[in-house]
Amino acid sequence: MMPAPRDLLRRMFDAAIAAAQPAHCVPPHLPRPPNGRLVVIGAGKASAAMARTVEDHWTGPLEGLVITRYGYAVPCDRIDIVEAAHPVPDAAGMAASARMLEKVRDLSPNDLVLCLISGGGSALLTAPLEGLTLADKQAVNRELLRSGATISEMNCVRRHLSAVKGGRLAAACHPARVITLLLSDVPGDDPINIASGPTVPDPTTCADALAIVRRYRIELPNTVREALESARGESLKPGSAVFAGNETSIVTAPQHALEAAAEVARAAGLAVHILGDSLEGEARDVGKVMAGIAHQIIRRGQPFTSPCVLLSGGETTVTVRGAGRGGRNVEFLLALALALDDTPGVYGLAGDTDGVDGQEEIAGAIITPDTLSRAWALGLRPADSLCDNDAHSFFEALGDTVVTGPTRTNVNDFRALIIL
Structure with missing residues (x-):
């Protein structure tokens, strides 16, 4: 009946929802232990649960930091879990992103960075491009959310206003190898649109971002407009040496x-x-x-x-x-x-x-x-x-x-x- x-x-x-739980989908994608350190980083609404799963299945030493939404933390023993705001970024996310960048500084080619990314990471992983402020990022995010723009269009703009998105987080980890595990929350499962692609190359340009701004008549702070018009916010493109040897896997999807x-x-x-x-x-x-x-x-x-x-x-x-x-x-x-x-x-x-x-x-x-x-x-x-x-x-x-x-x-x- x-x-x-x-x-x-x-x-x-x-x-x-149960089918997309990290405990089910992350373990088959975990890498082999590196010769050097394992540093775990990540951002998104599922990132804390992903981090807990990594700890449960990893026997060797590890350290790290991930950023998740308020209320979405899962206790971990060796990975720091920081909560921040979504969908509009806040100071907690910005401070945690700065800490994350410090954690991946001065790594060697023998080290491995395991990056855990899920939806929501665009707001949580907040490090404004040099010359921009948190208030600038908040203003742009609010306008994008109200505009009717698609998620891929919103993320295109975000990538060109960030010190971590559009492949810049991978550049910060270089020369360490980066393996990124993704929970997809975007139509088409394109890695560049999941949390605005912090560890993958970005084929879009500042000119593309400006076209989106004009299409939806989005009001921009003057500093933001300058970053786009001068191409100062250009992201890392396919073929860049910082992506050599890196791997990206989608562990589950819609x-x-x-x-x-x-x-x-x-x-x-x-x-x-x-x-x-x-x-x-x-x-x-x-x-x-x-x-x-x-x-x-x-x-x-x-x-x-x-x-x-x-x-x-x-x-x-x-x-x-x-x-x-x-x-x-x-x-x-x-x-x-x-x-x-x-x-x-x-x-x-x-x-x-x-x-x-x-x-x-x-x-x-x-x-x-x-x-x-x-x-x-x-x-x-x-x-x-x-x-x-x-x-x-x-x-x-x-x-x-x-x-x-x-x-x-x-x-x-x-x-x-x-x-x-």
């Missing part, structure tokens, strides 16, 4: 999480269709498209027949126009609910696998065939909530939020629709 749709949605989400969720749905007797692990676009537009697919399945039996489950991942964007409490997953869901208009037999969950949608300690939410009717009965105005980017308040009023607490992993957004 199939579980209740709400229960099944949550089971799928939990399975996706596709793995979707496949784990699919197994749960199949065990419940439902056909499963993974629509993609890298869907992008405005969250509310993606919601409308998903509603259109659901309607076609129900009315025409195309492109799939019901009952079925539709799974997708990736990272949508939100252009902030209102003053509400929102996030890309709940904005997607509210737009989806409005477009479905209480269509019978359709249930959905969307959530961020790191447990934080937007800046709220809420992973996401659930919609049901009576979401709108229940909202109207409470006096809520769903369309107004969407216009004000206030989907978190909307779903909280309905009791339909999904709260996981810190998951200590991050493989981007998870979306599931059950169509009965």
